Amino acid sequence: MKKAFPYALLTFLVSSLLFHGYSQSSPTQIKILSYNIHYGVGMDAKKDLERIAEVINRFDPDIVGLQEVSDSLMVATLSELTNMNGVFGASTEIEPPNLYRLLGIPVPTAQLFYGDGILSKFPMQFIGNLSIPSASSSRYEAMCVDVDFSSKNKKKALVRFINTHFDYLESIGSKIARKASVEVIEKAFVHDSTDMPYILTGDLNATPMSDPLQLLEKKGWINENQGKELLTVPVDIPTKQIDYVLIRPKEKWRVIDVVVIEEDRASDHRPILMTLELL
Template sequence: MTNCLFLSMMLIGFCTSCYSQKESTVLKVLTYNIHYGVGMDAEKNLKRIAQVISELDPDLVGLQEVADSAMVASLAQMTNMLGVFGASTEKEPPNLFNLLGIPIPKEQLHYGDGILSKYPFRYIGNLSIPSASSSRYEAMCIEVDIDSEGSAQKKVRFITTHFDYLETIGSHAARKASIEVIEKAFVEDSLETAYILTGDLNATPNSDVLKLLGLRGWAQEDLGNKLYTVPSPSPSKQIDYVLVRPKSAWRIIDIVAVEEGQASDHLPIFMTLAPVSDR
């Protein structure tokens, strides 16, 4: 399999307070497909997205369907967090221009995913993942050091991604192949690293995609809560996730689908968890 390597990235930092290590061992994680800031009223309103994020006050945020680095920069500024953008390139000219209300440029629009963090982080990378549709998808990863229970520090790799969306044999195979690409690129052969995977996986909890992720060690937890995320505002299924690995490295405190049905066509998933020092 040939992987298209890192295309472009931009680090954006706005607040000096982000650079001090948090003392709390509780970690709050959000995954959010923001639909380029376009809400269910067809209005582009990035402040609305930022308000959802700020009210939840997460430590780490995985964003999908981000238009460009400027959008990540704006969200980082409005939420007082650090940000990084991971670009992806469409196989065909993207259908975002009318949606965003911008002129069609001569060059293709770069879009992708983004990560926001209250922690200073090391940027691990951004790479394309398999796709059978006209869209190009990618995965990106950062690494942070956080305090675990027992005051020891733990290295955490935080990954966000967006899998292919079609209900075709090719797209289904692409989603499963994407798991192996992420495994090879971002998962270390080390017991000292814990992982969080966030994203729009375009697959339901009982799908072969989630089963394969489980075989690779990614733990799915709902704590008995209904985590439907699409279609907003009245979702009927879950395709957005926060997964952890290994399960023994984490204590899951809470996980919910946030009932905000206007800012995007997806509901965000919000998890509260704590790293466990002794596995």
């Protein structure tokens, strides 16, 4: 005769399985793209925002840090083409600079509208946009939003996302400006007391062993390359990395993958894609 399976034991086993399945929900996974889009102008000298959007759509990121954006209209166009929310961060004055006024010269469009942008599939709150130090004729900025990824995994997930573009020259002044930019971003947007996870994307115009990257790591930013060389420029045959996705603090994140996308036509930089788990 078969023995009856104890009802109490059966109840315990079922309850344990249900508890295990519902109490340990999977971490929120986030895909981040950092992309200097060169104003939409590709290596064939053609301006083609649809081509930039195709690159973004192909890899389906949750959030994108864009550098070298012409104006807010460009962000709006890419927002529509990618079906993502968009925000523009201006690097230059909207009013004509005094030099142009004094000389009576028409202000170049590039001086009126220039900056960076952020695209996101998820709701974001604009925190700020500010100028950062520059020793070149160009002007640079850093922008910040708080992104709510809660709907992605049905649990609270708020992330601070910073996007920037550092000075590009190899002069002493520009080298100092890049390090000073780190300090400006830290003071303006980073508040570790909030216990918030952070992501920073950008064209930092600095290699991984340079002073600005060493300073960022000293501040707590993590440059995870998974043992790979993440070479982003020149776009045809890359020899160095100047584009990044950085994270902090370490205990909030697990890096699943990070790659440079093999795209050599749409811009003069290759984009970098990182997949993360928010722990």
